[in-house]
Amino acid sequence: MSTHNVWTHKGTFLLAAVGSAVGLGNLWRFPYLAGENGGGAFILIYALTIFAVGIPILIAEIMLGRNSRRSPIMGMRFLTRTHKTSRGWESIGWLGAASAFIILSFYSVIAGWAIHYTGKMLTGSLEGADAETIAAGFDALLASPPLLTLYHTLFIGASALIVGLGIHRGIENGLRILMPALFVILMVVLVYAAAIGDLQGAADFLFTFHLADLSLEGWLEAMGQSFFTLSLGMGAIMAYGAYMSGEASLTRTAFTIAVVDTAVAMIAGLAIFALVFGAGLDPAEGPGLMFITLPLAFAEMPGGALLGGVFFVLVLGAAISSSISLIEPVAAFLVERFDLTRPQAVSAMVVASWALGLLTVFSFNLMAEGTVFHSLFGRSAFGLLELLTNIFMPLGGLLIALFAGWALTHGEVMKEMRTNETWFSVWRFLVRFVAPAAVAFVFLRTIPQVEGYWIPTIGAVVIVGAFAAGRTFLAERQES
Numbered sequence: 001m002s003t004h005n006v007w008t009h010k011g012t013f014l015l016a017a018v019g020s021a022v023g024l025g026n027l028w029r030f031p032y033l034a035g036e037n038g039g040g041a042f043i044l045i046y047a048l049t050i051f052a053v054g055i056p057i058l059i060a061e062i063m064l065g066r067n068s069r070r071s072p073i074m075g076m077r078f079l080t081r082t083h084k085t086s087r088g089w090e091s092i093g094w095l096g097a098a099s100a101f102i103i104l105s106f107y108s109v110i111a112g113w114a115i116h117y118t119g120k121m122l123t124g125s126l127e128g129a130d131a132e133t134i135a136a137g138f139d140a141l142l143a144s145p146p147l148l149t150l151y152h153t154l155f156i157g158a159s160a161l162i163v164g165l166g167i168h169r170g171i172e173n174g175l176r177i178l179m180p181a182l183f184v185i186l187m188v189v190l191v192y193a194a195a196i197g198d199l200q201g202a203a204d205f206l207f208t209f210h211l212a213d214l215s216l217e218g219w220l221e222a223m224g225q226s227f228f229t230l231s232l233g234m235g236a237i238m239a240y241g242a243y244m245s246g247e248a249s250l251t252r253t254a255f256t257i258a259v260v261d262t263a264v265a266m267i268a269g270l271a272i273f274a275l276v277f278g279a280g281l282d283p284a285e286g287p288g289l290m291f292i293t294l295p296l297a298f299a300e301m302p303g304g305a306l307l308g309g310v311f312f313v314l315v316l317g318a319a320i321s322s323s324i325s326l327i328e329p330v331a332a333f334l335v336e337r338f339d340l341t342r343p344q345a346v347s348a349m350v351v352a353s354w355a356l357g358l359l360t361v362f363s364f365n366l367m368a369e370g371t372v373f374h375s376l377f378g379r380s381a382f383g384l385l386e387l388l389t390n391i392f393m394p395l396g397g398l399l400i401a402l403f404a405g406w407a408l409t410h411g412e413v414m415k416e417m418r419t420n421e422t423w424f425s426v427w428r429f430l431v432r433f434v435a436p437a438a439v440a441f442v443f444l445r446t447i448p449q450v451e452g453y454w455i456p457t458i459g460a461v462v463i464v465g466a467f468a469a470g471r472t473f474l475a476e477r478q479e480s
């Protein structure tokens with residue numbers, strides 16, 4: 001059954017996709033990865049990947065959604081039937097749904113930290129605090145399961161509320177208020193950071209390219225980050241694409257999403273590093289950049305409490321506009337497949353993902369380094385979930401590129417793209433050859449990480465494979 005829902009306006013898809021793309025990936029992950037990997041060189045690879053690999057896959061993913069007009073799982077099933085291709089391609093939908101479900105579980109926990117810091121900033125309780133106090137405060141937050149669970153629950157609950165209200169009343173209306181507000185806040189933060197921080201130092205750091213500074217690991221991080229930041233391979237873009245107007249241009253829309261997303265990452269990077277350098281702090285702090293280094297910079301500057309509060313509201317808003325896009329693909333599937341009402345479907349997805357999120361909560365305390373879990377698996381549960389998505393995400397992107405590039409016929413794709421021959425050929429070349437090669441390269445990075453986990457990995461592959469084979473067998477018997 002097709003839902004035949006479409007966004008109210010031709011431009012709403014763009015708004016929703018930008019909302020999905022711009023998130024913790026831009027404000028938290030991008031700056032700390034750039035900081036750890038030497039700035040400019042990292043950004044060069046990141047930007048090249050966005051344009052040569054990210055945009056072609058983005059176009060492909062939107063196309064699959066719009067063409068099927070269904071949630072990713074049902075949509076891929078529909079496309080394999082109508083295009084008479086192997087049913088194996090249905091795995092794209094399942095892989096996407098699984099990744100969305102897992103990512104939501106830890107994305108919500110980390111976004112929850114921003115709730116904590118919004119409060120800390122706005123109440124002025126960090127004003128004048130020194131480095132030790134701020135670091136100890138972050139450690140204390142991570143050590144507290146009740147506090148982390150509370151924030152996780154609040155964040156995921158708010159996201160569920162928006163999606164539960166439906167694509168028009170909830171998602172569209174929410175984004176129409178949220179996105180312009182985020183843009184204004186970002187500008188305010190940039191102007192203030194430029195006024196009191198070291199903007200020149202930040203620009204030098206971000207835009208001086210010394211490729212030699214970049215390790216292989218840094219290359220791979222940059223490429224992985226460009227998939228994450230564009231929300232690729234997880235069904236989010238496909239689910240939103242299902243509601244996209246048939247008139248909007250695929251190529252132009254995909255290009256705009258990538259440009260806006262990259263611009264936000266750069267502006268956030270400039271503002272954050274201007275503040276960090278202005279306060280004489282270290283850019284290479286890793287994941288603590290936003291939650292330790294930045295609060296320290298805010299603690300020391302005039303008006304820092306208010307600016308810090310506003311900044312963390314920005315982080316929260318950007319995170320929520322992304323988390324709703326992680327709920328939508330799974331919720332839409334539950335509605336289509338099991339005839340659940342939207343609130344029922346959203347609740348089912350979110351409650352399960354919330355429960356999985358508790359593993360991430362406990363990864364920082366009850367199951368942290370030195371505990372039985374950690375010794376048993378060699379890393380935290382959060383680390384394992386991240387590893388899983390690091391595998392699923394490029395795999396999903398790879399399959400989407402291959403499906404759109406090789407399985408769909410020239411004529412069908414041409415009809416959907418409605419672009420000229422030259423652009424079409426460029427896209428097809430990128431999606432057939434360049435994207436799969438680049439994604440395979442990123443994928444290989446996870447192999448050393450998988451080392452030592454052969455048994456769980458093979459176990460997971462066997463379970464998923466058996467499940468897929470079983471379903472195909474049953475479906476074929478039903479048909480014959």
Ligand code: PFF
Pocket residue numbers: 020021022023024025026100103228229230231232234235236237322323325326
């Ligand atoms: N693109 C989001 C970010 O940069 O924070 C994260 C994300 C959202 C990834 C939705 C995947 C997704 F489906």
